[in-house]
Amino acid sequence: MRNRVQIVGFITLVFVVLSIWKVWPPFDIKDAAGNVIEKGKIKLGLDLQGGMYLKMEVDEQNLPKNTKLEEAVARALEIIRNRIDALGVAEPLIQREGEKYIVVQLPGIKDPERALNVIGKTAMLEFKLVNENVKIADITDNEGNTVISKIPEDVYVLKNKEGERMVLNKKQTVTGADLVDAKVQIGTYGMPVVWFKLSPEGGRKFAEVTGDNVGRRLAIILDDTIYSAPVIKTRISGGEGIIEGNFTIEEAKDLALVLRAGALPAPVNIINKNIIGPSLGADSIAKGKKAIIIGALLVVVFMAFYYKISGIIADIALVFNLLFVLGIMAALNATLTLPGIAGLTLTLGMAVDANVLILERIREELRTGKTIRAAIDAGYNRALWTIIDSHVTSLITAAILFQFGTGPVRGFAVTLFWGVTVSLYTAFFITQAIFEMRKQYTTLSI
Numbered sequence: 001m002r003n004r005v006q007i008v009g010f011i012t013l014v015f016v017v018l019s020i021w022k023v024w025p026p027f028d029i030k031d032a033a034g035n036v037i038e039k040g041k042i043k044l045g046l047d048l049q050g051g052m053y054l055k056m057e058v059d060e061q062n063l064p065k066n067t068k069l070e071e072a073v074a075r076a077l078e079i080i081r082n083r084i085d086a087l088g089v090a091e092p093l094i095q096r097e098g099e100k101y102i103v104v105q106l107p108g109i110k111d112p113e114r115a116l117n118v119i120g121k122t123a124m125l126e127f128k129l130v131n132e133n134v135k136i137a138d139i140t141d142n143e144g145n146t147v148i149s150k151i152p153e154d155v156y157v158l159k160n161k162e163g164e165r166m167v168l169n170k171k172q173t174v175t176g177a178d179l180v181d182a183k184v185q186i187g188t189y190g191m192p193v194v195w196f197k198l199s200p201e202g203g204r205k206f207a208e209v210t211g212d213n214v215g216r217r218l219a220i221i222l223d224d225t226i227y228s229a230p231v232i233k234t235r236i237s238g239g240e241g242i243i244e245g246n247f248t249i250e251e252a253k254d255l256a257l258v259l260r261a262g263a264l265p266a267p268v269n270i271i272n273k274n275i276i277g278p279s280l281g282a283d284s285i286a287k288g289k290k291a292i293i294i295g296a297l298l299v300v301v302f303m304a305f306y307y308k309i310s311g312i313i314a315d316i317a318l319v320f321n322l323l324f325v326l327g328i329m330a331a332l333n334a335t336l337t338l339p340g341i342a343g344l345t346l347t348l349g350m351a352v353d354a355n356v357l358i359l360e361r362i363r364e365e366l367r368t369g370k371t372i373r374a375a376i377d378a379g380y381n382r383a384l385w386t387i388i389d390s391h392v393t394s395l396i397t398a399a400i401l402f403q404f405g406t407g408p409v410r411g412f413a414v415t416l417f418w419g420v421t422v423s424l425y426t427a428f429f430i431t432q433a434i435f436e437m438r439k440q441y442t443t444l445s446i
Contacts, residue, residue, distance in 0.1 A: 008433040012320065019327025026326060027285070041330040043091065044107070045337035045411055046276050048285050051107040052115060055272035056080075058100045063266045072265040073100055080104065080268075082261040083118050102268070112275045114254065122223050122267050123258040125176030127209070130217035130229050131155045134167045158219070160226035161245060168219055168226075173209045178202025182259035184252045187244060192252035194243040196259065203239020211235035222255070288341035295345050296322070299352050307359050310446040313434050314355035317426040321351045324422045325415065337411030347419025350394065354427035358383045359446060366446075376435050380428065387427065394420045 027040035046053055058073050073096060080102060081094045093105035109115050139150040139157070151157065155167050178198045187193040198206055210218065210232045219229040220243050227245040247255065296318065303311035325347060329336060362379030370378065394416065401413035 005433045005436050008429045012430055012433075015324055015327070016320070018331075019323045022330040023323070023326045026330075042326065043330075043333055043335045044285070045335045045340070045408060046105055046107055046274075047338040047408060048288070048336065049107050050109075050276045051105065052109050052112040052276075053272070053274040054104040054106075054116070054119065054270055055097070056102045056104070056120070056268040057271050058102070058265075059267040059269055060100060067265060069100055073102065075265045076268060077102055079262050079264055080119055083258060084115075086257045086261060087115060087118060089115070101271075114250070116270075116273075118254050118258060120268060120270060121258050121264075123176065123261070123263045124221075124223055125179060125259060125263065126172070126221040127174045127206070128168045128171070128219050128221060129173065129209075129213060130219050131167045131169050132216070136165050136167065139167070158221065158224060158226050160229070166219060166226055166229060168221075173218075174198065174202055174206050176259060176263045178205065179259055182256040184249065184256050185242065187242065191244070192247050192249050194247070194252050194256050194259070196241055196243065198239035198241075200239070203237070206239055206241070207235055207237045284338050288338060292322075292341065292345055292348075296348055299348060303352065303355070307446055310359050310362070313431050314352065314359065316434065317355065317431045318348060318351055320430055321347065321419070321422050321426045324426070325419050328418045328422070329414065334414045335411055336415070337408040339408045339412035340415040343412045343415030344419060346416060347423060350391070350420055351423035351426060354383075354387045354391070354423055355431060357387055358427065358431070363446060376432075380432055384428065387424070391420050391424055 023041050025038055025040050026042045027044075029038040029040070031037050058069065058076055060069055063069065063072055077094065077096055084092050084094060084104070084106065089106050089109055091107060093103070093107075095103050097103045104119065106112070106115055134152060134155055136157075154170055156170055157165050157167055159165050178201065179196055180199050180202075181197040183195055184192055185195045214232050214234060217229045217231050219226045220241075221227070222243075227243055230244075243255070299318065300315045303314050305311070307314065322344070325344065328334075358379055361383045362375050365375035365378045365382075366372070398413045398417035398420065402410050402417065405413055
């Protein structure tokens with residue numbers, strides 16, 4: 001028996017040290033100015049730290065010919081991940097959901113609108129010759145509307161950023177697929193431009209097109225919008241060029257970013273968007289802490305009042321329970337969400353429930369006339385399977401929620417699963433070891 005107490009004591013001490021090492025500090029420590037001095041060890045979900053949640057659908061109707069949906073979604077996932085990495089967002093979650101959906105979670109994002117623009121832009125870059133033979137006046141009616149029937153088959157009409165229409169040749173010349181690099185430079189008039197470099201094959205095609213069409217205008221098109229249409233003054237070799245468009249520095253940086261990451265294989269439609277401000281997240285954390293503290297205090301007071309010293313032993317197990325769960329979550333880099341805080345509170349209730357069953361069993365055994373030591377042993381033995389049954393059903397529920405749930409629901413499942421698992425250890429090993437530390441009992445406060 002003494003060996004059992006020593007083993008449990010040693011294991012518990014190791015768990016305590018590891019948990020404190022892993023979990024401290026649990027949340028960000030900030031100075032008076034609000035700057036983070038030391039980052040918290042517990043990873044917070046969007047609902048607690050703020051951020052942006054997006055659910056996007058790959059537009060199946062606009063897939064290129066001979067492109068399978070499976071391939072398009074996989075490619076879109078890779079491109080979106082590259083764009084987000086370039087934005088410098090810490091610990092983003094980007095994953096596929098179902099056949100054609102992509103879920104993106106960006107915790108702590110400072111500029112959600114910019115991120116939204118970068119993520120959702122198709123970034124289809126094209127170079128096409130302006131057709132000077134077909135005039136806009138020739139294909140519009142008296143009110144200035146484009147008449148489709150008047151447009152020749154080999155041309156089409158696009159607008160530039162100012163809304164002016166241009167007639168372009170449909171024939172493809174060079175596309176963004178030939179692009180290998182893009183970055184921001186300062187142009188001739190001090191305005192930011194986007195410099196790009198093409199692959200050797202793209203450079204060859206670009207030199208051929210510009211060499212054969214000196215004096216004509218070449219439109220630079222991004223996502224069906226003409227950014228510029230400069231006159232080709234000479235053959236352009238080397239596969240380099242610039243895109244002008246009255247950009248701000250940030251717009252030019254974002255354009256270079258999406259061009260480097262590559263064009264999406266098809267447009268993506270945002271079907272669900274949720275932006276959570278950091279103040280709302282901080283308020284949720286404060287209220288969550290308050291709920292856990294109030295709940296824990298009520299439980300501690302009740303157990304101490306109703307079960308006396310035995311109840312205080314159960315309260316000690318509760319402290320270990322909470323510490324171990326937080327330590328496990330920090331070690332596994334699991335995300336704590338608002339429902340996860342609810343899961344922690346529920347875990348405290350289940351841990352108390354296990355101790356209540358044990359203590360009530362001990363009381364029943366004492367009423368039958370057994371000695372205190374025999375009553376304690378019988379109480380633990382007889383409550384064991386009842387508690388295991390109830391905890392196993394909770395573990396199964398948590399596993400199902402984690403498997404089929406998303407976002408905050410999975411956060412609840414994680415805290416519930418580990419909370420229930422840890423409560424089995426604290427209820428059966430820690431509290432029993434504390435009872436067994438006394439060699440003999442003359443009275444038992446229960």
